[in-house]
Amino acid sequence: MTxxxxxxxxxxxxxxxxxxxxxxxxxxxxDWRGRFTGRALAVLRPQDTAQVALLVxxxxxxxxxxxxxxxxxxxxLGSVPDDSGTAVVLSLGRLNRIRAxxxxxxxxxxxxxxxxxxxxxxxxAHDLLFPLSLAAEGSCTxxxxxxxxxxxxxxxxxGNTRELCLGLEVVTPQGEIWxxxxxxxxxxxxxxxxxxxxxxxxxxxxxxxxxxxxxPQPRAAITALVALGSARDALGLLTLVQDTCGAAxxxxxxMSAVCLDLVATHFPQLQQPFGARHAHYVLLEVSxxxxxxxxxxxxxxxxxxxxxxxxxxxxxxxxxxxxxxxxWNLREHIPLAQAAAGKNIKHDIxxxxxxxxxxxxxxxxxxxxxxxxxxxxxxxxxxxGNLHYNVAPKSGAGHxxxxxxQLAINRIVxxxxxxxHGSISAEHGIGALKREDLARYKEPVELNMMRAIKAALxxxxxxxxxxxx
Amino acid sequence: MTxxxxxxxxxxxxxxxxxxxxxxxxxxxxDWRGRFTGRALAVLRPQDTAQVALLVxxxxxxxxxxxxxxxxxxxxLGSVPDDSGTAVVLSLGRLNRIRAxxxxxxxxxxxxxxxxxxxxxxxxAHDLLFPLSLAAEGSCTxxxxxxxxxxxxxxxxxGNTRELCLGLEVVTPQGEIWxxxxxxxxxxxxxxxxxxxxxxxxxxxxxxxxxxxxxPQPRAAITALVALGSARDALGLLTLVQDTCGAAxxxxxxMSAVCLDLVATHFPQLQQPFGARHAHYVLLEVSxxxxxxxxxxxxxxxxxxxxxxxxxxxxxxxxxxxxxxxxWNLREHIPLAQAAAGKNIKHDIxxxxxxxxxxxxxxxxxxxxxxxxxxxxxxxxxxxGNLHYNVAPKSGAGHxxxxxxQLAINRIVxxxxxxxHGSISAEHGIGALKREDLARYKEPVELNMMRAIKAALxxxxxxxxxxxx
Numbered sequence: 031m032t033x034x035x036x037x038x039x040x041x042x043x044x045x046x047x048x049x050x051x052x053x054x055x056x057x058x059x060x061d062w063r064g065r066f067t068g069r070a071l072a073v074l075r076p077q078d079t080a081q082v083a084l085l086v087x088x089x090x091x092x093x094x095x096x097x098x099x100x101x102x103x104x105x106x107l108g109s110v111p112d113d114s115g116t117a118v119v120l121s122l123g124r125l126n127r128i129r130a131x132x133x134x135x136x137x138x139x140x141x142x143x144x145x146x147x148x149x150x151x152x153x154x155a156h157d158l159l160f161p162l163s164l165a166a167e168g169s170c171t172x173x174x175x176x177x178x179x180x181x182x183x184x185x186x187x188x189g190n191t192r193e194l195c196l197g198l199e200v201v202t203p204q205g206e207i208w209x210x211x212x213x214x215x216x217x218x219x220x221x222x223x224x225x226x227x228x229x230x231x232x233x234x235x236x237x238x239x240x241x242x243x244x245x246p247q248p249r250a251a252i253t254a255l256v257a258l259g260s261a262r263d264a265l266g267l268l269t270l271v272q273d274t275c276g277a278a279x280x281x282x283x284x285m286s287a288v289c290l291d292l293v294a295t296h297f298p299q300l301q302q303p304f305g306a307r308h309a310h311y312v313l314l315e316v317s318x319x320x321x322x323x324x325x326x327x328x329x330x331x332x333x334x335x336x337x338x339x340x341x342x343x344x345x346x347x348x349x350x351x352x353x354x355x356x357x358w359n360l361r362e363h364i365p366l367a368q369a370a371a372g373k374n375i376k377h378d379i380x381x382x383x384x385x386x387x388x389x390x391x392x393x394x395x396x397x398x399x400x401x402x403x404x405x406x407x408x409x410x411x412x413x414x415g416n417l418h419y420n421v422a423p424k425s426g427a428g429h430x431x432x433x434x435x436q437l438a439i440n441r442i443v444x445x446x447x448x449x450x451h452g453s454i455s456a457e458h459g460i461g462a463l464k465r466e467d468l469a470r471y472k473e474p475v476e477l478n479m480m481r482a483i484k485a486a487l488x489x490x491x492x493x494x495x496x497x498x499x
Numbered sequence: 500m501t502x503x504x505x506x507x508x509x510x511x512x513x514x515x516x517x518x519x520x521x522x523x524x525x526x527x528x529x530d531w532r533g534r535f536t537g538r539a540l541a542v543l544r545p546q547d548t549a550q551v552a553l554l555v556x557x558x559x560x561x562x563x564x565x566x567x568x569x570x571x572x573x574x575x576l577g578s579v580p581d582d583s584g585t586a587v588v589l590s591l592g593r594l595n596r597i598r599a600x601x602x603x604x605x606x607x608x609x610x611x612x613x614x615x616x617x618x619x620x621x622x623x624a625h626d627l628l629f630p631l632s633l634a635a636e637g638s639c640t641x642x643x644x645x646x647x648x649x650x651x652x653x654x655x656x657x658g659n660t661r662e663l664c665l666g667l668e669v670v671t672p673q674g675e676i677w678x679x680x681x682x683x684x685x686x687x688x689x690x691x692x693x694x695x696x697x698x699x700x701x702x703x704x705x706x707x708x709x710x711x712x713x714x715p716q717p718r719a720a721i722t723a724l725v726a727l728g729s730a731r732d733a734l735g736l737l738t739l740v741q742d743t744c745g746a747a748x749x750x751x752x753x754m755s756a757v758c759l760d761l762v763a764t765h766f767p768q769l770q771q772p773f774g775a776r777h778a779h780y781v782l783l784e785v786s787x788x789x790x791x792x793x794x795x796x797x798x799x800x801x802x803x804x805x806x807x808x809x810x811x812x813x814x815x816x817x818x819x820x821x822x823x824x825x826x827w828n829l830r831e832h833i834p835l836a837q838a839a840a841g842k843n844i845k846h847d848i849x850x851x852x853x854x855x856x857x858x859x860x861x862x863x864x865x866x867x868x869x870x871x872x873x874x875x876x877x878x879x880x881x882x883x884g885n886l887h888y889n890v891a892p893k894s895g896a897g898h899x900x901x902x903x904x905q906l907a908i909n910r911i912v913x914x915x916x917x918x919x920h921g922s923i924s925a926e927h928g929i930g931a932l933k934r935e936d937l938a939r940y941k942e943p944v945e946l947n948m949m950r951a952i953k954a955a956l957x958x959x960x961x962x963x964x965x966x967x968x
Contacts, residue, residue: 132851132853133738134734134737134738134852134853135851135852135853135854135884136741136852137851178687179687179691181685181687185684185685189662190685192691192694193658193662202944202948206944207944208942208944208945208948209942209944210945211920212920212922213851213920214849214850214851214884214920214921214922214925215654215849215852215883215884215885216650216654216659216849216880216883216884216885216922216925216926217849217922217924217925218647218648218650218698218922218924218925218926218927218928218929219922219923219924219929219933219937219940219941220698220929220937220941220945220946220949220967220968221695221698221699221703221948221949221952221953221967222648222661222691222694222695222697222698222699223945223948223949225661225691225694225695226690226691226694226695226952228691229687229689229690229691230690230691234690245745246741246742246745248745265603268603269602269603272605272715273715273788274788274789275788276714276715276717276746276787276788277745277746277747277788278746278788318745319742319743319744319745319746319747320743320797328789380683380684380685380686381683382601382604382606382682382683383603383604383605383684384601384603384604385604411685414684414685415604415683415684415685416684416685451680451681451682451683452683453681453683453685453686453687453688454688455686455687455688456683456685456686456687457685457687458687459687460687460688460689464688468688468689471688472688472689473677473678475671475675475676475677475678476677476679476689476692477689479671479677479690479692479956480689480690480692482955482956483690483695483952483955483956484690485955486951486952486954486955487948487951487952498689498690499689
C-alpha cells in the first residue's frame with residue numbers, strides 16, 4: 031500500500047524528489063525553534079503546480095495526510111508533521127520562480143516557494159518596494175507568509191500579508207488547480223476565497239502561487255527615539271504623530287525601561303542615547319516619497335508638538351543612516367538580550383490600541399501577585415496594537431524552574447487579553463501549538479463555522495490535520 | 500402555516516414591524532433603478548441584533564427564505580426578493596445606532612443599518628475620516644456596503660469596504676449570533692470569516708454590526724485636470740504621480756474626450772478648462788496631512804515632471820475650492836449627461852491597470868465592427884483599474900432600439916475583460932442580475948468551492964436564495 035503510493039509519487043515528481051530515508055527527511059521534520067521533531071511517510075518535493083496537483087491526487091487515492099511546508103520558520107508547529115508517521119511533508123521549496131513583474135500594475139506574480147527576501151529584491155530591481163519584512167525573511171517563503179498571514183515590521187503602513195495579496199493559485203484538497211491569480215484592485219464576483227485561504231495554515235488547500243502588490247520606494251526613512259513617562263503617553267504620542275504624518279508614519283515601536291536595561295546588560299557596546307532612565311521608549315520612523323529633508327521636517331515637527339503637549343520627556347532624532355541603524359539596533363537586540371539572559375515565556379498578543387495601558391497595568395499586577403519573582407519584558411508594534419509580552423524570572427537565574435509556571439502564566443496573560451477583546455495570536459497563527467488555546471478562547475459559534483468550512487472544502491480531512499482545529 | 504409564522508414574527512418584533520399589506524411592503528420590493536419589483540410574504544423590521552436572531556430562527560423553523568435589505572441602493576438586484584412571494588424581506592433599517600467611537604484606536608462600532616453618511620459625520624465630529632464615499636452615501640447603509648464590498652471614490656488610497664473593516668457581528672443562517680466585533684489590526688486566530696462574509700451579499704448570514712477603521716482627516720486636497728494624447732499616456736502619468744506623491748495621491752480618474760463632449764452638450768453652463776480637444780483627460784487629486792501649500796507643491800512638481808516626460812499635453816491646477824469643485828463637477832456630470840442623452844448599456848469592470856489601453860483599443864474596435872452605430876463612453880477610477888465602459892448609439896436617437904443589442908454587447912465587452920484576466924463586476928457585485936454571467940466566466944473549481952461553502956454554512960439554503968450562485 032505505502033509502496034504503491036510512493037511509486038506513484040516517484041512517477042510524478044521523480045525518484046530524487048521523493049525522500050523516504052530518515053536522514054534525508056530529517057531537515058523537514060524538526061521545527062524552527064528545535065522544540066519538536068515529527069515523523070513522516072515521505073517528503074515530497076514537486077517542481078511545479080501541476081506536480082503538486084498530481085501528488086495531492088495520489089494522497090487522496092491513498093488517504094495520506096499532507097503537511098505543506100515552506101521555509102519552515104513558523105513558531106507554532108504549523109508546518110511540521112505530528113509523530114504518527116502517517117503523513118507526507120509536501121515541500122514547496124522547488125516552486126521558486128518569480129513568474130512575472132508588472133511595474134505599471136505594481137504587482138509581482140510568484141511561486142509559493144520563493145524566499146521573501148527574493149521577492150523584496152525583485153521589487154527593488156525595478157525601484158519598487160515589496161514591504162513585507164520580518165526577521166526570518168532570508169529563509170521564509172511567500173507561500174508560508176500567506177498561509178500564516180505574516181505580520182512583521184511594515185504592518186502599520188502597509189498591512190499584514192493579507193493586505194498585500196491580490197490573487198492566489200491554490201491546489202485544492204481534491205488535487206484540482208484553482209487559478210485565482212487575479213491582479214485586480216477591485217473584484218466583486220463572489221465569495222472571497224483568497225482571504226479564506228490566506229491564514230488557513232495549509233488546512234484548506236495548498237497555495238502554489240500568488241500575485242502580490244508593490245509600492246513606490248520611499249526616498250528616505252528617518253528614525254527617532256522618544257522617552258516617555260508612561261504607556262499612556264505613548265498613546266498620546268501615537269495619536270499626535272498619526273495626525274501630523276498620516277501615511278508617512280512607518281514605524282511606532284514601544285519598549286519598556288526593563289527592555290533597554292536588558293540590552294544594556296548583555297550588549298554594553300550598544301550606545302544608549304539617554305543619560306536618565308525613563309519608564310517607556312518609542313522608536314519612531316517616518317518615511318517620505320519626497321526627500322530626506324521632508325522626512326526630517328515632519329518628524330521634528332511631530333516631536334516638537336509632543337514636547338509642547340507634555341507626552342514626551344526627551345527625544346533624539348537620527349541625523350545619519352548610522353545613527354538610525356543604532357536606534358533600530360536597540361530595538362532588535364531586545365530578543366537577543368532575552369535569549370542571552372535565559373529562556374522566557376513569550377506571548378504574541380494584540381489589543382485595541384486604546385486598551386494597552388490598561389492591559390499592561392492589570393496584567394503586570396496579576397503576575398506580580400501570583401509570581402513575585404516574575405519580570406515582564408514588554409515591547410512591540412504599538413501602532414498595530416501588537417505586544418510581545420514576555421515573562422522571565424527577575425533574578426536572572428532559575429530560568430528552567432521558572433518555565434514550569436508556563437501554563438499558569440499563559441492563562442493569566444491570555445485571560446486578560448480575552449477580557450479586553452484582544453487576540454492570543456496576533457501574527458504567529460495557531461498551528462498545533464495554540465490549538466487548545468483557540469478552543470478555549472474562541473466562541474463555539476465561530477469554531478463551528480470554521481469546522482463547517484473545513485469539512486466542506488476538505489471532507490477527507492487530509493490537509494494539514496491537527497493544525498488550527 | 501404562514502399565519503403561525505407571521506404570529507411568531509409579531510411576537511418577536513412587534514406587530515407594527517411585521518408588514519404584510521402590499522402597500523406597506525411596496526417600498527421594500529422594487530429595486531433602486533426601478534427595473535424590477537418582487538413579491539414577499541412579509542417585510543420584517545427588527546430593532547436590534549437579538550430580534551434579528553429570533554426572526555431568523557422563526558424562518559428556519561418554517562423554512563422561509565430571507566432577503567436581507569439595507570438602503571436598497573444596490574445595482575444588481577441583490578437586496579430585493581424574487582417574484583415567488585415565498586420570502587421575507589428582513590430590513591436592517593432600525594438597527595441604526597453608532598455603538599461606540601474610539602478615537603485612540605481609530606475605530607467606530609456601528610449597527611449595520613446606519614446610513615453611510617452618518618458614519619462619515621460621526622467620524623468628522625471627532626476630527627477623523629471615514630473614507631468610504633460613493634454616490635448613494637445619503638441612502639446606503641454600512642451593512643449593505645459590507646455585504647457588497649462597496650468601492651467608491653477613495654479606493655486608491657484607502658481600499659474597498661473590506662479593507663476598512665476590522666470586525667463583524669453576524670446572525671448566522673441558524674439564527675445564532677456570532678460576535679466577531681474585534682477592533683484589532685492583527686489577529687491570526689483561525690479562518691478569516693470576516694472577509695468571507697464581506698461581499699457575500701447576504702447569502703451566508705446577516706451582518707448586524709461592524710467595527711470600521713478611521714483615519715486622520717487630511718488638511719487639504721488639491722485637484723488638477725490633465726489633458727493627454729492617449730490612454731497609454733495616462734498610465735505613464737499614473738506611475739509618475741504614484742512615485743512622486745506616494746500615499747498622498749487620493750484620486751486618479753480617467754475620462755475620454757467623448758465623455759467631456761457629452762457633458763458640454765447637456766450641461767453647457769459647466770466651464771470646460773481647455774480650449775483644444777484632447778483624446779483623454781485625467782482628474783488628479785492630491786491630499787496632505789500637512790498643509791494646502793504642501794499639496795499644491797506636490798501636485799505641481801508631479802505635473803511639471805509629466806510635461807517634461809511628454810505624458811501630458813496640458814494641465815490646470817485648481818487654486819481654490821470652487822475651482823476644484825468645478826473640475827470634479829465635470830467628472831460627476833458624465834453619468835448625468837449620459838442619462839440626459841438616453842438609456843445606455845453599462846459595464847462596471849476592472850482590469851490589471853497595465854492592460855487598460857489594450858482593453859480599450861481592442862474592445863472599441865470589436866464594438867465598432869459589430870455595431871457601427873455604437874459609441875463608447877469610457878471613464879472611471881483608473882488608479883484602481885476600474886472602468887465604467889458604457890455603450891450608447893452614436894446618433895443620440897434610437898436608444899430603445901439600440902438596447903436590444905444589450906446581450907450581444909455585454910458578451911463582446913465581458914469576453915474581452917475575461918481574455919485580459921479582468922473582472923466583470925468590479926464594485927457592484929453579482930446579485931440576481933449577473934448570476935448567469937458569473938456561471939459563464941468563473942472557473943468550475945472556484946464555483947464549486949463557493950457552492951461547498953454556501954451548503955456548509957446555509958444547508959437549508961434560506962439566506963438570500965438566487966443571489967450570486
